[in-house]
Amino acid sequence: MAKPPIDLSRLALDRSPHGETTTPNRRRKRWFTRYVLPLGIFAGFVALLGAAAGRQWLPSTSVTVVPVIVKRSEIQQAGTTLFQAPGWIEPRPTAISVAALAPGVIEELLVVEGQQIEKGEAIARLISIDAELIVEQAKNTLAIRDGEVNRAIAELDAAKIRVENPVHLQVQLADAESTLAKAMTELSKLPFLITAAQANAEFARGSMEGKRSAKGAISGRIIARSESEHATADADLKELLSRQPNLQREIDALTNKVNAIKQQIKLLVEETRQVEEAKAKLQSAEAMRDEAKLQVRQTELTLDRNVVRAPISGRVLRLIAAPGTRVMGLDSTAGQSSSTVIEMYDPHRLQVRADVRLEDVPMVTHGQSVEIETASTKGVIQGRVLQMTSTANIQKNTLEVKVELIAPPETVSPEMLVAASFLAPVTDSPGKGPNETERMFVPNQLVQSADSGTFVWIVDAANVAQRRAVDTGNLSDDGLIEIRSGLQATDKLIASNADGLKPGSPVVVTGDHQTLGIN
Numbered sequence: 001m002a003k004p005p006i007d008l009s010r011l012a013l014d015r016s017p018h019g020e021t022t023t024p025n026r027r028r029k030r031w032f033t034r035y036v037l038p039l040g041i042f043a044g045f046v047a048l049l050g051a052a053a054g055r056q057w058l059p060s061t062s063v064t065v066v067p068v069i070v071k072r073s074e075i076q077q078a079g080t081t082l083f084q085a086p087g088w089i090e091p092r093p094t095a096i097s098v099a100a101l102a103p104g105v106i107e108e109l110l111v112v113e114g115q116q117i118e119k120g121e122a123i124a125r126l127i128s129i130d131a132e133l134i135v136e137q138a139k140n141t142l143a144i145r146d147g148e149v150n151r152a153i154a155e156l157d158a159a160k161i162r163v164e165n166p167v168h169l170q171v172q173l174a175d176a177e178s179t180l181a182k183a184m185t186e187l188s189k190l191p192f193l194i195t196a197a198q199a200n201a202e203f204a205r206g207s208m209e210g211k212r213s214a215k216g217a218i219s220g221r222i223i224a225r226s227e228s229e230h231a232t233a234d235a236d237l238k239e240l241l242s243r244q245p246n247l248q249r250e251i252d253a254l255t256n257k258v259n260a261i262k263q264q265i266k267l268l269v270e271e272t273r274q275v276e277e278a279k280a281k282l283q284s285a286e287a288m289r290d291e292a293k294l295q296v297r298q299t300e301l302t303l304d305r306n307v308v309r310a311p312i313s314g315r316v317l318r319l320i321a322a323p324g325t326r327v328m329g330l331d332s333t334a335g336q337s338s339s340t341v342i343e344m345y346d347p348h349r350l351q352v353r354a355d356v357r358l359e360d361v362p363m364v365t366h367g368q369s370v371e372i373e374t375a376s377t378k379g380v381i382q383g384r385v386l387q388m389t390s391t392a393n394i395q396k397n398t399l400e401v402k403v404e405l406i407a408p409p410e411t412v413s414p415e416m417l418v419a420a421s422f423l424a425p426v427t428d429s430p431g432k433g434p435n436e437t438e439r440m441f442v443p444n445q446l447v448q449s450a451d452s453g454t455f456v457w458i459v460d461a462a463n464v465a466q467r468r469a470v471d472t473g474n475l476s477d478d479g480l481i482e483i484r485s486g487l488q489a490t491d492k493l494i495a496s497n498a499d500g501l502k503p504g505s506p507v508v509v510t511g512d513h514q515t516l517g518i519n
Contacts, residue, residue, distance in 0.1 A: 097320075103327060106326075126308070351402050352403040
């Protein structure tokens with residue numbers, strides 16, 4: 001027979017007070033500790049993990065970086081000689097070529113090498129007889145042009161007078177009116193003349209008929225004369241009768257002529273044309289006179305340029321041309337040296353062209369103090385660096401550096417050999433002896449400017465872009481600019497994709513930039 005299962009619940013001890021039972025409040029408490037509290041702890045852990053990794057889920061910009069370049073430099077006390085270099089003196093910036101501005105042959109030179117001359121002083125003279133003749137010819141042409149202008153002025157004045165007082169037309173009008181009056185008078189007398197002619201013709205006819213009737217008592221000669229007188233009187237009558245239409249036509253023509261002359265006086269067309277034509281002639285004559293004046297000025301200028309003058313006050317460096325040498329002047333086909341007479345320079349503006357060894361070139365800075373020594377003067381000549389030339393001397397392994405002479409003495413001149421001592425520049429913290437300092441440099445392309453000043457973009461330890469304000473110094477020849485403050489040696493500068501960045505933007509560093517910062 002099978003044994004009944006063992007009830008282990010009977011072995012449990014009841015520790016509750018006698019007669020007490022389980023309440024709903026104890027059941028809710030057990031539920032909170034078993035379920036709610038563990039779930040809350042798990043949710044807090046998930047939230048903390050999400051906050052820590054949330055930046056990784058935001059879009060990031062891929063950038064490349066370059067490190068800050070740190071250089072160690074040795075600082076020496078200001079005025080300490082860094083190095084020496086040989087050189088020679090030359091005019092600054094170059095010697096001045098004094099050229100003849102007019103073509104011709106040099107007649108005489110008026111200066112010698114080394115002579116001190118003033119601005120505008122005569123240097124040489126050219127043979128000038130041809131230029132003098134050309135000036136006289138130009139002046140004669142000008143006199144002719146002046147006469148043409150005076151004649152044009154007279155014609156214009158006469159034309160204006162004819163317009164203001166058209167007397168010639170008034171004379172024509174008076175003559176036409178007089179002729180018209182005569183014709184009208186003749187026309188008005190014509191009826192009376194006709195009446196008289198008719199009476200005379202009747203009388204002559206009566207006398208002729210009477211004499212014909214008395215033909216036997218009167219001789220034939222008297223009858224013939226009477227007939228002739230009758231014919232004459234009849235012809236006069238006919239002529240007077242035919243004169244009236246002719247006189248009327250003549251009067252009409254004269255009337256039209258008078259009206260035309262009056263209209264001509266009113267319009268003055270021809271006289272106005274003559275005035276305008278006279279003005280045009282005067283304008284042309286004045287233009288030709290001005291051209292003649294210009295020609296005179298040009299010829300006088302050419303004559304004046306037959307004397308070559310100094311463009312500045314200075315000293316003659318060397319003579320290029322000699323008496324009898326032909327110079328080409330400003331001819332466009334002439335060579336550069338075909339018109340040069342002398343070379344001169346300003347003794348107060350000199351420079352030294354020093355041969356600096358290539359290993360000493362990094363110690364040369366713009367404005368650096370230089371002491372120059374030469375055998376022609378006992379003292380030391382002060383100078384300062386102007387600039388370095390762009391071409392090195394392969395044979396001497398040097399680079400030429402131009403040094404300005406400050407207040408050069410009168411005893412120095414171009415082509416003198418000198419020794420130039422380049423001095424250490426003045427620093428912010430000079431010491432008694434040499435020491436080393438660290439200087440930070442960054443590529444000049446990474447430094448940006450804004451209204452608030454200059455700044456660069458860097459990446460911090462959390463891969464976040466930061467905008468860092470910096471104080472910049474001098475720009476070196478290799479494209480690096482000194483950073484005086486604002487950066488640390490461990491900072492990483494953003495070299496690409498910095499245009500759209502904002503402070504706090506997450507970035508992803510893909511590596512170092514391949515070109516910037518490499519020396």
